[in-house]
Amino acid sequence: MAQSANERRLRTGASIMLCAQELTDARGLDGFTMDDLSAACGVSRRTLFNYFPSKVDAILGIWPTLDDDDVDEFRSGGPDGDLLADLRTLIAPLLDDPTLERTMIARHRRILLANERLMTAVHLRYQALSADIVEHIVEREGAAFGARRARIAVNVLAAVFDSSIDEFLEDSRERRLLHHFDEALATARSLFGT
Known part of the structure; x- marks a missing residue:
């Protein structure tokens, strides 16, 4: 079966990101150039820049997005009518990617913690995604619910996600990230009595 152009693009983008993260882990963010990255990935400089405009973008990779159909269902009050459960359903596809491997996530966390520019870039991307989700919640729940x-x-x-990453990385049974997120969310709900 022929691979679609989108699948090839995603595969190539993931390959570039992996090379960029490995180089960053080995040499630091300033220890390689885009030409070095191009050579390590086996792609032309032009191809590299068609995927990522900067080294930071290559390291962070293609940021996940929410599915439009899932957003529409969430904004209309679904799928279950329970805000936290529906938020979980909305973001679950971002967490249930079978390509999320422990070694990759551990490396990603390690290089982020070692470089303030990368941490800042991730924070800016997180803020943009968070702002979108806040907008979806207010649209769903109404203005009286409030942005705050x-x-x-x-x-x-976000705190539940951070806790679930720790548990995912330490899990000797190698359960998926979404499993740990669900457990952490259940704990949070019990703490707040919801």
Whole structure:
């Protein structure tokens, strides 16, 4: 079966990201050039820049996006009518990617913690995604719910995600990230009595 252009693009983008992260892990962010990255990935400089405009973008890779159909369902009050459960359903596809391997996530975390520019770039991307989710919550729940409450809900999910990453990396049974997110979310719900 022929691979679609989109599948090839995603595969090539992931390959470039992997090379960029490996180089960053071995040499540091300033220890290689885009030409070095191009050579390590086996792609032309032009191809590299068609995928990523900068080294930081190559290291962070293609940022995940929410599915439009899932967003529409969420904004209309679904799928279950419970805000936290529906937020979980909305973001679950971002967490249930079978390509999320422990070694990759551990490396990603290690290089982020070692470089402030990368951490800042991730934070900016997170803020943009968070702002979108806050907007979706306010649209769903109504203006009376308020952006403040929506931001708090998103920040709670971010804390749950961070905790689930720790557990995912330490899990000797090698369960998927979404499993750990679900467990952490259940714990958060029990703490807040919801």
